[in-house]
Amino acid sequence: MKTIPPERVSVIALRMLREALGESVETDRDQLYPVAYDGLKIAGSPEALIKIERSEDVSAVLKIANEYSIPVTCRGAGSSLTGGATPFQGGWVLDLSGLNSISIDQPNMLAICGPGAVVGELQEQADQLGLFYPPDPSSKKFSTLGGNVACNAGGLRCVKYGVTRDYVLSLSGYLPTGEFVKWGRATRKFATGYNLRDLWIGSEGTLGVITEITLRLILATESRITFLAAFEDDKSALGAPLALCKMGIRPSIIEYMDRWTIDCLQKYVEKEVFTGIAPRPMLLIELDGAPEVLKKEQEMVSAWLRNSSIDFRTALEESEAEELWEVRRQGSSAMKKLANTKLNEDIVIPLNRQVELVNFVNELREEFKLKIGVFGHCGDGNLHVNFMYNEEDPLETDTAVTALHRLMDKVISLDGAISGEHGVGLAKTPFVRNQFNDAEWNTMKAIKNTLDPKGILNPGKIFDVFKPWDQKKENVVLSWEHK
Amino acid sequence: MKTIPPERVSVIALRMLREALGESVETDRDQLYPVAYDGLKIAGSPEALIKIERSEDVSAVLKIANEYSIPVTCRGAGSSLTGGATPFQGGWVLDLSGLNSISIDQPNMLAICGPGAVVGELQEQADQLGLFYPPDPSSKKFSTLGGNVACNAGGLRCVKYGVTRDYVLSLSGYLPTGEFVKWGRATRKFATGYNLRDLWIGSEGTLGVITEITLRLILATESRITFLAAFEDDKSALGAPLALCKMGIRPSIIEYMDRWTIDCLQKYVEKEVFTGIAPRPMLLIELDGAPEVLKKEQEMVSAWLRNSSIDFRTALEESEAEELWEVRRQGSSAMKKLANTKLNEDIVIPLNRQVELVNFVNELREEFKLKIGVFGHCGDGNLHVNFMYNEEDPLETDTAVTALHRLMDKVISLDGAISGEHGVGLAKTPFVRNQFNDAEWNTMKAIKNTLDPKGILNPGKIFDVFKPWDQKKENVVLSWEHK
Numbered sequence: 001m002k003t004i005p006p007e008r009v010s011v012i013a014l015r016m017l018r019e020a021l022g023e024s025v026e027t028d029r030d031q032l033y034p035v036a037y038d039g040l041k042i043a044g045s046p047e048a049l050i051k052i053e054r055s056e057d058v059s060a061v062l063k064i065a066n067e068y069s070i071p072v073t074c075r076g077a078g079s080s081l082t083g084g085a086t087p088f089q090g091g092w093v094l095d096l097s098g099l100n101s102i103s104i105d106q107p108n109m110l111a112i113c114g115p116g117a118v119v120g121e122l123q124e125q126a127d128q129l130g131l132f133y134p135p136d137p138s139s140k141k142f143s144t145l146g147g148n149v150a151c152n153a154g155g156l157r158c159v160k161y162g163v164t165r166d167y168v169l170s171l172s173g174y175l176p177t178g179e180f181v182k183w184g185r186a187t188r189k190f191a192t193g194y195n196l197r198d199l200w201i202g203s204e205g206t207l208g209v210i211t212e213i214t215l216r217l218i219l220a221t222e223s224r225i226t227f228l229a230a231f232e233d234d235k236s237a238l239g240a241p242l243a244l245c246k247m248g249i250r251p252s253i254i255e256y257m258d259r260w261t262i263d264c265l266q267k268y269v270e271k272e273v274f275t276g277i278a279p280r281p282m283l284l285i286e287l288d289g290a291p292e293v294l295k296k297e298q299e300m301v302s303a304w305l306r307n308s309s310i311d312f313r314t315a316l317e318e319s320e321a322e323e324l325w326e327v328r329r330q331g332s333s334a335m336k337k338l339a340n341t342k343l344n345e346d347i348v349i350p351l352n353r354q355v356e357l358v359n360f361v362n363e364l365r366e367e368f369k370l371k372i373g374v375f376g377h378c379g380d381g382n383l384h385v386n387f388m389y390n391e392e393d394p395l396e397t398d399t400a401v402t403a404l405h406r407l408m409d410k411v412i413s414l415d416g417a418i419s420g421e422h423g424v425g426l427a428k429t430p431f432v433r434n435q436f437n438d439a440e441w442n443t444m445k446a447i448k449n450t451l452d453p454k455g456i457l458n459p460g461k462i463f464d465v466f467k468p469w470d471q472k473k474e475n476v477v478l479s480w481e482h483k
Numbered sequence: 484m485k486t487i488p489p490e491r492v493s494v495i496a497l498r499m500l501r502e503a504l505g506e507s508v509e510t511d512r513d514q515l516y517p518v519a520y521d522g523l524k525i526a527g528s529p530e531a532l533i534k535i536e537r538s539e540d541v542s543a544v545l546k547i548a549n550e551y552s553i554p555v556t557c558r559g560a561g562s563s564l565t566g567g568a569t570p571f572q573g574g575w576v577l578d579l580s581g582l583n584s585i586s587i588d589q590p591n592m593l594a595i596c597g598p599g600a601v602v603g604e605l606q607e608q609a610d611q612l613g614l615f616y617p618p619d620p621s622s623k624k625f626s627t628l629g630g631n632v633a634c635n636a637g638g639l640r641c642v643k644y645g646v647t648r649d650y651v652l653s654l655s656g657y658l659p660t661g662e663f664v665k666w667g668r669a670t671r672k673f674a675t676g677y678n679l680r681d682l683w684i685g686s687e688g689t690l691g692v693i694t695e696i697t698l699r700l701i702l703a704t705e706s707r708i709t710f711l712a713a714f715e716d717d718k719s720a721l722g723a724p725l726a727l728c729k730m731g732i733r734p735s736i737i738e739y740m741d742r743w744t745i746d747c748l749q750k751y752v753e754k755e756v757f758t759g760i761a762p763r764p765m766l767l768i769e770l771d772g773a774p775e776v777l778k779k780e781q782e783m784v785s786a787w788l789r790n791s792s793i794d795f796r797t798a799l800e801e802s803e804a805e806e807l808w809e810v811r812r813q814g815s816s817a818m819k820k821l822a823n824t825k826l827n828e829d830i831v832i833p834l835n836r837q838v839e840l841v842n843f844v845n846e847l848r849e850e851f852k853l854k855i856g857v858f859g860h861c862g863d864g865n866l867h868v869n870f871m872y873n874e875e876d877p878l879e880t881d882t883a884v885t886a887l888h889r890l891m892d893k894v895i896s897l898d899g900a901i902s903g904e905h906g907v908g909l910a911k912t913p914f915v916r917n918q919f920n921d922a923e924w925n926t927m928k929a930i931k932n933t934l935d936p937k938g939i940l941n942p943g944k945i946f947d948v949f950k951p952w953d954q955k956k957e958n959v960v961l962s963w964e965h966k
Contacts, residue, residue, distance in 0.1 A: 027674070051668075065662065107725045107728070107729070107834075107835060108725070108833060108834050108835055109728060124879050126872070130731070131954060138935055144559045151674050152672075152673070152678075153674075154672045154674075158671060159671075162671065163671065163672055165678075165681075166645075166649065175922055175926065176920070177923035179920075179921075180920070180922065181920070181922050181923045181926065182920075183923070185831075185833075185898055185899060185900050186833050186834060186898065186901060187831045187832065187865075187900060187903065188641060188642075188645065188646065188687075188863045189635075189637045189646055189831045189860075189865045189866050189900075189904050190635070190831065190900050190903065191634050191635045191636075191637075191639060191685055191829075191900070191902045191903055191904050191905060191906045191907075191925075192504070192901050192902045192906075192907060192911075192915060192918050193907065193915060193918065193919065193927050193945060194682060194685070194686055194690075194901040194925060194927045194930055194931075194945075195635075195648075195681050195682055195684065195685050195686070196682075196927070196930075198648075198678050198681030198684075199677060199678055199679075199681065199682050201678065201681075202673075202674055202678050205676055207677075218733075219728070219731055219733060227797070242590045244590070245590070245592060245702070246582060246590070248702055250701075250702060252521075265773065280687065288691060289777045290773070290775070290943075291771045292773070292775035292776060292779075293775060293776060296773075296775075306901035320562070334751075346674075348668075348670045348672045348673065349670065350591060350668075350669050350670060351590075351591050352590060352591055353861045377672075380670065380671045380672055381670050381671075381672070390862075415668055415669065416668060416670060417668050417672075417673050417674070417675040418675050419674045419675045420670065420672035420673065420674055421672050421674050422674060423674045423675075424675060424676065426915070428675075432675060432676060436676065437662075437664070438662075439658055439660070439662035439663065439664050440664045440665070440666070440676075440679070442662065443658065443679060443934065444676050444677045444679070446933045446934070447677055447679075447930065447933065447934075448677075449933075450929045450930065450932075450933040451926065451929070451930075452487070
């Protein structure tokens with residue numbers, strides 16, 4: 001039996017880590033601060049940063065960490081919006097951004113990638129070979145595949161193409177003990193033993209450390225058409241997913257913006273989206289596919305929009321489409337002008353309950369006199385509900401938090417989920433318990449205890465209640481937030 | 484502490500079961516025999532059969548079974564080819580075929596089904612509403628959705644549309660303790676907590692009992708074209724998946740039959756598939772989609788076949804296509820004429836390793852003087868390798884088993900999996916251990932021990948070595964085997 005006094009454990013562990021990994025271990029305060037927080041901007045106090053250059057080094061780190069029960073938090077770009085990459089319980093940060101290789105196997109339509117590879121770079125490389133990796137979170141220009149797998153990231157095109165999970169064929173990596181494992185194979189079919197691959201996907205770095213991801217790619221889309229339309233009311237706009245489906249059309253994107261988002265946006269850019277009409281709910285619809293089919297579908301969608309919308313525009317060219325997308329992209333920045341703090345909730349509900357949810361948000365807005373904007377992926381029921389408030393104002397904060405709890409209860413009652421694509425991290429821990437009954441919750445905890453008995457991997461995430469609104473936010477600008 | 488002598492435990496448990504469930508409990512020998520075996524035809528000795536009429540009754544059964552450590556084996560149609568539904572360690576058989584409801588939610592493109600619903604019936608009902616449930620195991624006319632989920636069933640169209648897992652949105656059911664759980668929601672996106680849904684899928688009834696399955700459906704295909712082609716050699720035939728993909732074509736089906744299968748088939752039906760040519764490797768290719776696109780693709784595939792095949796036929800109509808499919812379907816029956824026992828292995832390997840595998844099978848055939856036919860889903864690397872032998876001949880049996888072990892080692896060395904769609908059950912337990920390293924194997928066992936600590940659910944499956952060739956096969960004809 002070791003009899004090291006607890007206060008010395010981390011010192012000894014750190015010394016062993018240095019012996020094993022030498023210069024890739026940083027303990028300098030200046031180096032540690034930028035990895036102390038992520039997109040949630042709430043900082044932890046890491047004791048060391050380990051820049052991983054070779055997969056095998058992950059094993060060495062974990063063996064020591066597991067022996068001495070040191071928390072280990074994995075990090076790619078650090079763009080998690082939920083605090084998923086925040087080392088909130090201290091310990092070591094495992095920076096996997098250096099494992100950023102992308103190797104595309106064109107004949108087999110596969111990509112073998114490091115967890116640090118940036119999603120957008122994979123998409124660009126695939127595109128050059130006539131291939132396509134569909135998941136496209138808004139963060140795709142900087143977020144990494146490891147993080148995307150860790151929280152089963154989605155994005156805009158999931159309505160037609162599915163989420164990250166739908167493209168992962170196999171995952172290689174390490175258990176908390178430092179033992180190497182590979183879950184799944186580079187084959188679409190697999191019926192041999194338990195599916196740990198899909199248990200790791202979405203487990204937010206709490207069950208293992210991913211060092212290689214094999215993804216399937218699909219054939220690139222031949223052409224695209226984009227529509228921007230304004231509707232009389234939410235019901236007309238949110239009817240689109242079901243109406244188009246009934247016509248036999250499966251759009252690649254259907255994005256919704258409520259009139260509050262549009263209003264905010266118009267004030268921000270000082271320009272009307274559609275001239276002469278008051279701010280209205282809008283949709284951005286993209287169709288993709290073979291030109292022969294697209295032509296027919298374009299006519300059908302146009303006919304439907306003529307009947308159902310107040311006004312609409314069509315973009316056949318990439319550059320025209322880009323203008324329409326700019327409207328959607330500015331939504332988030334515009335909203336930040338309303339108040340200094342945004343609680344961005346990525347709830348998901350069944351398609352036919354969306355109107356009910358948006359009506360409920362309208363009631364909340366009125367009852368609590370809150371600034372709330374709703375936009376997002378209405379093609380798959382994944383709406384982003386943004387609560388804006390000033391965090392220095394305790395009353396405003398309290399009100400926003402009360403309303404947020406009401407929203408989450410409503411989401412669960414509509415048979416939805418509190419997170420569709422961001423994960424639980426720290427930010428959604430106040431709500432996650434209500435998503436599950438006792439048996440479900442205990443099963444998840446039992447799995448965590450079995451696969452990570454010392455609880456070293458990303459501790460505090462998913463299971464422990466953490467209230468982000470009670471915490472000081474770091475006054476930092478992330479590299480991708482620069483204009 | 485209870486102090487019941489072990490021999491009396493099952494009697495007491497059975498009495499409690501009768502008290503709880505009354506007439507749905509059968510213990511009559513004649514009633515028990517038909518559920519003592521499944522498609523593997525090796526019989527266990529069940530002590531009771533419980534015909535489940537209401538989901539809640541599953542909870543009552545499991546509570547008693549778990550208290551008294553009684554094995555519980557779930558059963559749908561009993562069509563498992565691996566012994567997955569065989570109550571080999573005795574105990575109780577839970578017949579879920581009565582939970583066969585199918586409820587299609589057309590606007591949301593969902594199906595909510597009982598585990599006892601037959602796959603083909605769901606497909607027919609969906610088709611009438613212009614919707615499509617793609618997974619199509621050859622057993623679809625009788626196999627149930629519960630079984631399909633339990634072993635993550637595949638089929639022919641997976642090459643384009645994916646496997647059962649790709650369509651399951653949520654699963655409801657019971658833990659071994661009898662506690663109700665629901666994993667996932669009727670939404671495509673879900674990033675809230677651990678994904679137990681996909682852990683249950685493919686776990687062959689060893690982790691929980693499924694009582695409701697929510698599936699997503701897609702829009703029905705507009706039209707189809709089928710090609711049957713004979714090739715000079717395996718290399719030319721097996722090059723099709725990559726060649727077509729390179730042309731930007733994604734067929735809905737690519738089925739391969741080696742020349743041994745064709746030879747066997749031609750002798751069986753006393754007719755040549757293509758007149759005047761010796762038995763050659765053949766492909767059945769199906770394209771589906773919008774007519775405008777299909778027309779273009781038909782020309783491309785025809786041009787490719789003119790260059791690459793010896794001879795080919797095209798079927799534009801359903802009835803013509805049916806004739807071509809009949810060729811493929813008789814493969815299995817024809818093969819049964821070669822010997823009385825068939826070991827049907829549904830291995831899966833990366834697309835570009837298929838020629839290597841088929842060459843290896845050719846070497847085995849020669850070295851061991853064995854009758855082996857290979858056919859199957861070469862579009863996704865899921866080849867069915869059929870070893871034919873007479874089980875009364877110990878030498879022939881030994882030879883087949885030795886060759887089979889060699890095949891499985893080869894599959895694993897090619898980075899494939901020993902089962903692509905049938906599951907491990909009993910039949911593949913002699914090979915499954917080699918698929919995993921110690922860490923992977925121990926992780927899977929740890930999950931089993933955590934989620935089913937008393938080991939009551941489908942005991943003996945996946946983890947314990949069982950040699951089907953050492954067992955007596957029941958001389959029975961299953962209902963779907965009748966001509």
